[in-house]
Amino acid sequence: MKKIVLLSLGFLTMLSCNESSNGFTINGSLRGDIEDGTQVFLKKIGEDNQPVEVDTTMVTGGKFTFKGVSEKPELHYLFVDKANTYAALILENGDIDFEAQIDSLGFAKIEGTTQNELFSDYMKQSREISQRAQSIQQDMQHASTSGGSQETMIALRDEMQELQEEYQNFEVDYIKNNPNALISALLLERATAAKILGSEEIQELYNTFTPEVKDSKPGKRIIESLEELKKSEEQAKNTAIGAKAPNFSGPNPDGETIALNDVLGKVTLIDFWAAWCRPCRAENPNIVSVYKKYHEKGLNVIGVSLDKSADAWKKAIADDGLEWNHISNIAYFDDAIARLYNVDAIPAAFLLDENGVIVAKNLRGPALEQKVSELLD
Known part of the structure; x- marks a missing residue:
């Protein structure tokens, strides 16, 4: 059986006359x-x-x-x-x-029943937006295959972006207007998991739900996910630009423990990566180039690997010529350092000044060298 994808676009106190407690x-x-x-x-x-x-x-x-x-x-x-x-x-x-x-x-x-009436109403409105999205996608495909102008493609991308924002607003408005609908809980649960909304807005929307919706399975899951989201947001504050980078330590390829505070330079790059991560490996030559150019001026790099295999990690270090400090707990995304820095996708990078303060995040390509040059030249 194929996996079910819940609702392609998405996802009571008063009972209708034909609803029954008998089944x-x-x-x-x-x-x-x-x-x-x-x-x-x-x-x-x-x-x-x-x-x-x-x-x-x-x-x-x-x-x-x-x-x-x-x-x-x-x-x-x-x-x-x-x-x-x-x-x-x-x-x-x-x-x-x-x-x-x-x-x-x-x-x-x-x-026939309240929740299905509400569900059908939501699906009707979401399908209308979906049909508009499909029309834009068809126009984009036609423009691409027929040699349409760059201006046309840009206009269509902008139109699609506006439609995506419209859909997100539609779902939030639907939740606000239908606090008695199970579909509202399903939509809010999805928004919580995807971090589309902040914890405060999610809490406010949840508070409007009827007791029946709060007691539903998605209603209960929202509360569980909301607590995790609040923790994540708090951790994000600790690694925001302008914050002092939290110290951490871990084993290097030789098994020796290395701490961030021990390897701080005038400028320090914390690079979260993994041997299995193609975008990370594609970025490595750029980091190597910047490191070689600016290391003697004070640039240090510490790589934090989210690998699952120590052998793969060590081999990637050698193959890519990564001559800086490296640590890894070989714990994938369960890595304590990744959680400390609120990293749930890689590559991820934090650039620190001489005081260990985060001055930039996720710089890649020419942007990384430009910022390092600004700090060291």
Whole structure:
């Protein structure tokens, strides 16, 4: 089974008259070429982010039915045997009416319960923005293949950027306007994980949720992720430009412990990298060039590797001619130094002055030499 990608664009206190605490009924209707006896699967995402089967039924005369009890509203998926698409719906107690063409399950009409009405409203609006994005992408592809002007490509990129900002604002506004919707919790959970919003704004939006939405699975996960985000933001302050770089230490390739404070120069570059990181390896020749040019004037470099293999780390140092100090805990992104510096992607770099104060971050190519020259020449 292929992995499910939740909602291509995304992702109550008052109950509608047909919702019931006695359980749910999904009344399904499928159009198109579909044989009696075709299986329909009701699934949800398990702990390992893979689909888990909840129930199975069969199609008869284009109809199918699921019945059961839902403890609380939760996102589920409907798969039909031999169909290439699937449909998302909110499983909650009440009568849920599902109607779709067998070849386009993702565009199903889902009605009957509060959360599914809210979910369908969100999907309708998000699809409208998605269609506009697809149109821009088609225009960009046509301009590229037909030799369109540079001005046209720039205009289309700007248009796409504006649309992306519009979509982000749409999702935030949807959350604000629908604090009783499970989809709002799903959207806020995604924004929290992607660090699209700051912790204060996420907290404010979460506080508006109804008790039912707060008690949902995504609602609970938001609180867990929010605590991690707050810690991350606090760590980011410690490694912001103008802050004193936190000291750290670790083993070098010979097993000896080296600390940042022991190798500070007039200018010091902390370079987070790894042998497996292609952009890092591509940048290494530039760092080598700058180091050779400015080391005697006071430039020091300390490489912090996020490798998983000590042998690969040492080989990359030799192959790339990296003659400066190196340390690594061979811990990948679980490395304590990476966490201290809030590094969740590499390459990442911090440039320090003679006092160990961070004066620049993530400089590469000519920008690195320009800043080093400014500090040492």
